[in-house]
Amino acid sequence: MSPSTRLGMIALAVIIPAAGCGHPDKKPSVDLTFYQAPTVLPLTPLDGQAFTVSWRVFNADYFENREALNVAWTISRDGVAGFASGVIPSLRSRTFVDLSFIDTQTAGPHSYAFSIDQADATREANEANNTTGITVVVVPSPPPPSTTG
Numbered sequence: 001m002s003p004s005t006r007l008g009m010i011a012l013a014v015i016i017p018a019a020g021c022g023h024p025d026k027k028p029s030v031d032l033t034f035y036q037a038p039t040v041l042p043l044t045p046l047d048g049q050a051f052t053v054s055w056r057v058f059n060a061d062y063f064e065n066r067e068a069l070n071v072a073w074t075i076s077r078d079g080v081a082g083f084a085s086g087v088i089p090s091l092r093s094r095t096f097v098d099l100s101f102i103d104t105q106t107a108g109p110h111s112y113a114f115s116i117d118q119a120d121a122t123r124e125a126n127e128a129n130n131t132t133g134i135t136v137v138v139v140p141s142p143p144p145p146s147t148t149g
Helices: 003-019
Strands: 032-041 048-059 066-077 080-092 093-105 109-117 131-138
Touching: 003 093, 032 109, 032 131, 048 066, 048 080, 048 109, 066 093, 080 093
Parallel strands: none
Antiparallel strands: 032 048, 048 093, 066 080, 066 109, 109 131
């Protein structure tokens, strides 16, 4: 074996393990999570009033310039799956995307459960942080003023 061939093989032996190739047990750095808890505006919606729920999905990959592709998200409302869903086409490392929806509900508490990468399509460093939720308490509308006269 020539010295240049041997040097190339040594370099390859060092580069491939460092990149994680051929090591299925190597922990990935990608971590899809929620950047902050979901929020609702107005904070206390009235019965029949539209309100907006917002949340952020974050790619906490600690390597720069990488991306997670086709990140699916779903929302269930009051325990019923399929209220809303979508796909984030590309989420670069160390960035987040803002998502929101508008809803109208009757008086009472209403729960929303958010999930990202539910099918585990993206291999992540932490698969346990892909869900979050919020309870929105809708209050009864005040009665109209009485007209006595």
